[in-house]
Structure formats: structure tokens, C-alpha cells
Amino acid sequence: MGTINSEKKITIGDIADALGVSKTTVSRAISGKGRIGGETRDKIMQYIEEHNYRPNVIAKGLATSRTYNIGLTMPGDYDLIDLPFFQKCMMGVSEMASSMDYDVIISMVSANDISQLERMINNHKVDGIILTRTLVSDPPAEFLKEHDIPFVAIGTSSDKQITQIDNDHRGACKELTSILLSRGVGKMALIGGNRSHVVTQKRLQGYFDAFVDRGMTVDNDLIYLDIESKIMTDKIVEELLDKKVECILCMDDSICRNVLNKLKKSQIRVPQDVKIASFYNSSMLENNIPAITSLQFDVMRLGVVSCRLLLEKLEGKEVPQRTLLGYEVSMKESTQV
Amino acid sequence: MGTINSEKKITIGDIADALGVSKTTVSRAISGKGRIGGETRDKIMQYIEEHNYRPNVIAKGLATSRTYNIGLTMPGDYDLIDLPFFQKCMMGVSEMASSMDYDVIISMVSANDISQLERMINNHKVDGIILTRTLVSDPPAEFLKEHDIPFVAIGTSSDKQITQIDNDHRGACKELTSILLSRGVGKMALIGGNRSHVVTQKRLQGYFDAFVDRGMTVDNDLIYLDIESKIMTDKIVEELLDKKVECILCMDDSICRNVLNKLKKSQIRVPQDVKIASFYNSSMLENNIPAITSLQFDVMRLGVVSCRLLLEKLEGKEVPQRTLLGYEVSMKESTQV
DNA sequence: CTGAAAGCGCTTACAG
DNA sequence: CTGAAAGCGCTTACAG
Numbered sequence: 104m105g106t107i108n109s110e111k112k113i114t115i116g117d118i119a120d121a122l123g124v125s126k127t128t129v130s131r132a133i134s135g136k137g138r139i140g141g142e143t144r145d146k147i148m149q150y151i152e153e154h155n156y157r158p159n160v161i162a163k164g165l166a167t168s169r170t171y172n173i174g175l176t177m178p179g180d181y182d183l184i185d186l187p188f189f190q191k192c193m194m195g196v197s198e199m200a201s202s203m204d205y206d207v208i209i210s211m212v213s214a215n216d217i218s219q220l221e222r223m224i225n226n227h228k229v230d231g232i233i234l235t236r237t238l239v240s241d242p243p244a245e246f247l248k249e250h251d252i253p254f255v256a257i258g259t260s261s262d263k264q265i266t267q268i269d270n271d272h273r274g275a276c277k278e279l280t281s282i283l284l285s286r287g288v289g290k291m292a293l294i295g296g297n298r299s300h301v302v303t304q305k306r307l308q309g310y311f312d313a314f315v316d317r318g319m320t321v322d323n324d325l326i327y328l329d330i331e332s333k334i335m336t337d338k339i340v341e342e343l344l345d346k347k348v349e350c351i352l353c354m355d356d357s358i359c360r361n362v363l364n365k366l367k368k369s370q371i372r373v374p375q376d377v378k379i380a381s382f383y384n385s386s387m388l389e390n391n392i393p394a395i396t397s398l399q400f401d402v403m404r405l406g407v408v409s410c411r412l413l414l415e416k417l418e419g420k421e422v423p424q425r426t427l428l429g430y431e432v433s434m435k436e437s438t439q440v
Numbered sequence: 441m442g443t444i445n446s447e448k449k450i451t452i453g454d455i456a457d458a459l460g461v462s463k464t465t466v467s468r469a470i471s472g473k474g475r476i477g478g479e480t481r482d483k484i485m486q487y488i489e490e491h492n493y494r495p496n497v498i499a500k501g502l503a504t505s506r507t508y509n510i511g512l513t514m515p516g517d518y519d520l521i522d523l524p525f526f527q528k529c530m531m532g533v534s535e536m537a538s539s540m541d542y543d544v545i546i547s548m549v550s551a552n553d554i555s556q557l558e559r560m561i562n563n564h565k566v567d568g569i570i571l572t573r574t575l576v577s578d579p580p581a582e583f584l585k586e587h588d589i590p591f592v593a594i595g596t597s598s599d600k601q602i603t604q605i606d607n608d609h610r611g612a613c614k615e616l617t618s619i620l621l622s623r624g625v626g627k628m629a630l631i632g633g634n635r636s637h638v639v640t641q642k643r644l645q646g647y648f649d650a651f652v653d654r655g656m657t658v659d660n661d662l663i664y665l666d667i668e669s670k671i672m673t674d675k676i677v678e679e680l681l682d683k684k685v686e687c688i689l690c691m692d693d694s695i696c697r698n699v700l701n702k703l704k705k706s707q708i709r710v711p712q713d714v715k716i717a718s719f720y721n722s723s724m725l726e727n728n729i730p731a732i733t734s735l736q737f738d739v740m741r742l743g744v745v746s747c748r749l750l751l752e753k754l755e756g757k758e759v760p761q762r763t764l765l766g767y768e769v770s771m772k773e774s775t776q777v
Numbered sequence: 778c779t780g781a782a783a784g785c786g787c788t789t790a791c792a793g
Numbered sequence: 794c795t796g797a798a799a800g801c802g803c804t805t806a807c808a809g
């Protein structure tokens with residue numbers, strides 16, 4: 104370990120001097136661009152290897168006006184911070200970026216404060232951006248478009264100009280609903296969040312798709328959206344129990360948890376008295392007793408793929424405007440007949 | 441918005457030309473370093489304001505051999521990814537960094553793979569590092585020490601050379617234990633995780649402190665450490681019930697959840713049959729029915745403070761080797777007498 | 778108080 | 794196949 108720090112920060116110039124070649128030649132050996140003799144290159148590469156030379160990415164960036172950094176937005180809202188979704192995305196992004204010798208800079212944004220994002224752009228700290236969610240009115244996306252910054256978004260947007268990567272929520276919801284219908288679960292309620300979220304619409308469509316597919320009609324009285332509080336959830340669950348539903352489909356794990364709590368308080372048993380399933384997974388639900396039937400999405404892959412697409416975009420390649428990733432349906436005790 | 445992009449990337453040279461001064465002078469006006477005439481400065485600052493000039497941080501970095509980036513390690517282990525702890529730390533770090541015009545680059549590390557960290561350092565992408573946890577044998581910390589990279593660590597380490605920021609776990613555990621003892625809860629078990637983790641030791645000490653303080657003796661038969669699985673937890677809970685404990689103290693929220701699940705399966709009521717408390721908070725426990733008594737730590741502040749200390753260190757200031765942050769004891773239904 | 782010049786460590790036409 | 798030179802956008806002794 105004494106050797107590690109013995110010769111510090113050797114530069115392209117040092118190599119050139121040591122080997123009696125020009126800096127240009129060294130640069131070419133490293134980048135692989137431009138013609139260079141095989142012998143010369145080998146000599147240089149060997150020296151680099153032996154002396155553990157690492158190019159200064161900052162200097163390279165200044166010369167090529169690139170940073171080899173990509174920005175990743177993370178939600179700054181306090182209520183979202185608990186969701187492992189964003190952390191898993193980040194893992195995927197980081198893994199892919201790292202493998203391509205890029206680094207990822209994070210930026211906390213909320214709907215009404217994108218100042219961190221602005222700073223990052225204005226300071227020219229990144230080559231491109233990954234947005235970890237899409238909004239109906241999307242200030243971060245608007246800002247990036249105005250400033251001509253390459254970016255991709257995890258999520259779905261109606262804006263055709265935005266490169267999007269998302270799970271196939273619609274297809275997944277359709278499949279889960281279908282499976283339950285095929286098992287004879289008829290009176291099936293659906294409760295979900297903000298209907299102005301794109302994902303809410305997708306889930307709703309999937310639910311409808313399943314009924315249409317089987318030639319059945321949806322009972323609109325069993326659909327409740329825009330649920331925003333535990334209190335609302337409690338009230339709705341009571342209504343649903345009065346209506347004697349057989350199953351409650353929850354659009355996400357958070358709503359599902361609230362439903363489960365309410366049922367517990369009301370001493371209703373799952374799945375004996377009512378079945379439960381969730382259109383989104385989380386470890387919380389898996390660990391529940393009974394385990395909850397839910398859709399499983401590979402969130403880390405979402406990060407990997409979106410990072411790959413952004414990097415391709417930065418290379419000037421064409422990328423598909425929308426990429427849909429798969430899912431799994433995980434049937435558990437909570438929907439057992 | 442047409443104006444936003446109309447004149448792109450103006451440089452210090454452009455300003456100098458436009459105003460008939462030298463680049464040196466412009467640089468001085470911006471940095472505030474070196475003598476400069478009031479009028480000249482005002483003129484330059486006004487121009488900057490009007491033309492929305494933003495210095496190129498990369499170029500500045502190359503000239504000063506700084507990056508204005510700090511690195512933040514995040515655990516790459518899949519089992520830790522669900523913990524909101526790291527995300528909250530990140531929020532705090534990001535907020536402080538941003539306010540000082542620094543950016544934060546993330547790096548996923550696990551005990552047996554610090555290659556991302558190495559890359560970041562070798563590529564000279566950051567000025568310093570924040571480690572979000574400490575390990576008994578700590579490869580990331582060792583690496584940083586060898587390479588002389590300034591860093592601080594969130595957590596506690598026996599290595600006196602490491603600048604550490606941590607919650608006062610010992611004090612907090614002592615206080616919660618004390619409160620319960622003072623309420624007459626006598627037969628109180630303690631169960632926790634890996635005893636080679638520093639935090640486990642701190643919590644254990646706090647528990648002992650409380651007994652010693654009140655002149656009571658600890659029953660070692662009620663202490664179980666190195667719990668690593670649900671199965672172990674289940675077995676231990678059974679033993680504890682046989683021993684007729686009045687209360688089970690869980691060292692963290694994850695263990696606590698497993699205990700609660702086991703109790704539920706065994707139809708043991710909380711708090712009527714046995715009381716429960718946790719030495720660590722999480723929204724999961726707050727939302728539990730009944731709500732669980734626990735220690736509350738302000739994790740975001742941990743991030744803010746550690747970032748502030750790192751930045752001070754980078755300025756060459758002396759910082760305390762160890763900083764302890766406060767806590768709150770949150771008494772809930774689960775320990776009601 | 779102000780400026781010309783060198784330098785940070787790389788890349789890349791251009792010329793040979 | 795190789796090199797001298799200019800340039801990326803800043804900073805900072807040094808000289809005036």
C-alpha cells in the first residue's frame with residue numbers, strides 16, 4: 104500500500120515525456136481514436152498499466168464539453184421518501200451508469216420547487232437527466248425541454264416528445280383482474296388514488312379491459328378514485344362491506360395497507376370474509392399475514408433501462424419514444440377461494 | 441421563454457469583451473477575491489445579472505483542482521434498499537450541498553464490492569465523501585484513508601481518525617428503558633441483531649445504563665442478540681412468553697415487525713398480554729395497530745450535519761471527531777399499562 | 778485597482 | 794503514423 108500514493112496524479116504529459124512521444128499520441132492511444140502505430144500504442148498502454156494512470160475526467164470533459172455525469176431527480180416531498188421505488192430505480196441507474204464510466208448526480212425536486220434541478224443544469228454539471236416520475240403538469244420536464252437538455256422519464260406521459268420508460272401497468276392490471284374473474288370472484292371493487300395521475304388511468308383501463316375481454320360489464324358503483332386519506336378509505340371500506348363485495352382491488356400498496364388496517368379494526372377476516380389484492384408490490388404486503396396477492400414489477404430494471412436509453416441518446420442514437428417493461432402476477436393467500 | 445435559450449453559454453471572455461475589461465477583472469468580480477473597483481464590479485455584476493451568466497463550474501474546477509461534487513455512498517445490498525434511512529440521509533445531504541453550490545454523486549457500495557467508489561475516486565470526480573454507515577471492518581473507510589480522500593462517516597466507529605456523526609443511541613435507549621422501568625415494567629426482554637455492529641453495542645449499553653442508574657440488575661437470560669431470521673425471532677418470542685416477560689424491547693423496527701407478526705399468529709395481545717417497544721422508528725410501526733412506542737431520530741438532520749462537516753473539512757477547518765445528535769422518545773399504545 | 782500570461786489536463790483539427 | 798499548437802473556461806501569481 105505504500106506504493107499506492109507514492110506517485111500521485113500522473114498526467115498525459117508525464118507519460119509523453121517518459122516515453123518520448125507527444126501528448127497527442129498518448130491521447131490517441133487512450134481514446135483509440137485516430138491512427139496510431141501498434142507498437143507505440145502497446146508501449147503507452149503498458150506504461151499506463153504499470154503506473155496506474157487514470158485520465159482526469161474533468162479535464163476531458165472541459166475539452167469535449169461533456170461532464171460524464173447524468174442527473175437523477177428524486178422526489179423531495181416528505182411523504183414519498185419512504186417509498187423504496189425511487190431507491191431501487193437509483194440502484195439500477197447507478198449500476199448502468201457506472202458500467203459506462205458515468206456518474207450520477209442526484210437532485211431533489213418537488214412539484215413546486217425545482218431549484219436544485221435548475222442549479223444542476225445552469226452549472227453545466229450533467230449531460231442529461233433521468234426523471235423518476237412523470238406529472239400531469241410537469242415543471243421539471245418543461246424546464247428541461249426549454250433548455251434543450253436531453254432527458255428520459257420513468258413513467259408515462261401524454262407528451263409524445265418525451266422518451267418514456269414504464270411498467271406495463273395496464274397489461275398487468277388486466278391480467279390480475281382477469282385471473283380473479285376466472286376464479287369466479289365476481290363482485291370486485293376497485294379503489295385508487297389521484298385520477299389525474301397517469302398511472303391511475305392506466306390501472307383503471309386494465310381493470311376495464313379484463314371485464315370487456317370476458318364479456319362482462321363493470322359495476323361503476325364499485326369504483327372509488329381520488330382516495331386521499333385514511334378516513335376516506337375507512338368510510339369507503341364500510342360502504343363496500345355493506346355492498347357485500349367479494350374482493351377489493353387496491354391500486355397501490357399504501358392504499359392496501361390502509362384497507363387492511365380498517366378491516367382489522369372492523370374484525371373482518373381476509374380472505375374468508377373479503378379478498379384483497381394490490382396493483383402494486385412492496386415488501387410490506389408480502390410480510391403481511393395473510394400475504395397479499397399483488398402485481399410485481401422489477402423496479403431496478405426500470406432504472407437500468409432508462410439509464411441505457413439516456414446514454415444512447417447522448418451518443419446521438421435514436422431511441423424508442425416509449426418502452427414498456429414486464430411484470431409478474433403473484434397470487435397469495437389473500438385471494439384464496 | 442424565447443429569450444431563455446437565445447444567447448447560449450456566455451463565458452467570462454464574452455463579458456470581458458463586452459465591457460472592455462480583462463477576464464481577470466471579471467473573474468475577480470465574480471469570486472470577490474482580489475482588489476477591484478466598486479464601479480467596475482457593479483458594472484460587471486449588472487451585466488451578469490442581465491445576461492443570466494452562470495460560470496462553468498467544470499472549468500473552475502479544473503483551474504482550482506476541485507470538482508464541487510461530494511460523493512455519497514449508499515448500501516448496494518438488496519436487503520437494505522427498503523430502509524428509508526438512507527434516502528432520508530440523502531435528502532439532508534442533498535439539501536445542504538445544494539445550498540453551498542455543491543452537487544452530490546451517489547455510489548453504491550457493499551461490503552465486498554467497492555468498485556464504484558474506487559471508480560469515483562480514481563476519476564477525480566469528487567472532493568470528499570460521506571459514508572452513510574460504518575462497519576466493524578470497513579473497506580470503504582480503509583480505501584479512503586489510503587488515498588487521502590477527505591471523508592466523514594454517518595455512524596460510530598472505534599477508529600479515532602474518522603470524523604463521525606451519529607445519533608445518541610446509547611442515551612436514547614437508556615431513556616426509553618428508564619421510562620418503562622419507572623412505570624413499573626419489570627421483566628423486560630431485549631432482542632437485537634448482529635452484535636458486531638457498533639450500534640448494537642451502543643443500544644445494549646443504554647439498556648444496561650438504565651438498570652444500573654436505578655440500582656437494578658439486568659437478567660442476562662432475557663437478552664437475545666444476533667437474531668438473523670424470522671424463524672429465530674419466532675422461537676425466541678416463544679421462549680420469552682414462556683418466561684412470562686412483561687415487555688419486549690426490539691433493537692430496530694425490522695425485528696419489531698417480526699415480533700409483532702409472531703405475536704399475532706400466536707394470538708397474543710399488545711399491550712394487554714405483552715408490551716412492545718422499539719429502539720428505532722419507522723412509519724411502519726407508527727401505522728401499526730396498536731401504535732408502537734419507539735425512539736425517534738431525525739435522520740435527515742444526520743445528513744445535513746454530516747454534509748456541513750465535510751464541507752468545513754474541505755475548507756480546511758477543524759471539525760469535531762464525533763458529533764452526537766438528539767432523539768425523542770415517543771410513547772404509544774403498545775406500552776400502555 | 779487592472780491586465781497579460783501561464784496554467785489546470787485533456788482533445789482535435791491541421792500539417793507533415 | 795506522429796506532433797505542434799490552439800482551445801475548452803476558468804484562476805492566479807506577477808507586474809504594473
